[in-house]
Amino acid sequence: MCDAIHHLFLFLFGADRPVDRTALWTGVIAMTAVIGVIYAGRQLHNIRRTSQADFAKRFIDSFFTSETRALFTLLMNSALGFDVRIIKNGDEEDRLPYFPIKPEIVEQIKGLIEPTPADRTGYSGLEVDDLLLGQFESLAWYVKKGLIDYDTALENFRYYLVHVWENPAIQKYAADGDNEGMYENIRNLYARFKAS
Secondary structure, eight states: OHHHHHHHHHHHHOOSSOOOHHHHHHHHHHHHHHHHHHHHHHHHHHHHHHHHHHHHHHHHHHHSOHHHHHHHHHHHTTOBOOEEEEEEETTEEEEEEEEEBOHHHHHHTBTTBOOOOTTOOEEEHHHHIIIIIHHHHHHHHHHHHTSSOHHHHHHHHHHHHHHHHHOHHHHHHHHSGGGTTOOHHHHHHHHHHHHO
């Protein structure tokens, strides 16, 4: 064993035979550089995965708010319909898509969700966009761009996205003329979730 180490030492640092030490040490440096690049690549991959997980966690936390849970509960229990209120201003008319609350259903789930104000009669389309559909549209875009892993999205949001998107009031809202061409990312992610 000592003899082998002695011969290796002589080979590397001066032996009887001529060795091109420049080529040898260039090779050693090149191999060290390759190992360093592989190590750095693995570290960058791990950093990316950690960053992606952190981003997903922050998105999940921003999604599951008390307002979103209340709205989701109302949708899941058929407590919201869909309608368009015509707002008149002189000769001009504006459309306000909204989701009227069905008080007879809210009465049955009273105490199970955060109470809705007594004077509240519904949610505007903008509120539904801000609290649910806009969040799902962002989620679908993040998955498409690789910012949130598909499996993470599937695990955390499949139930919610599928049930919201299949809700009759949401379907009517999505089909409303003002929303033409919108929610394509949701439609694509919904199709992927249904196929999984």
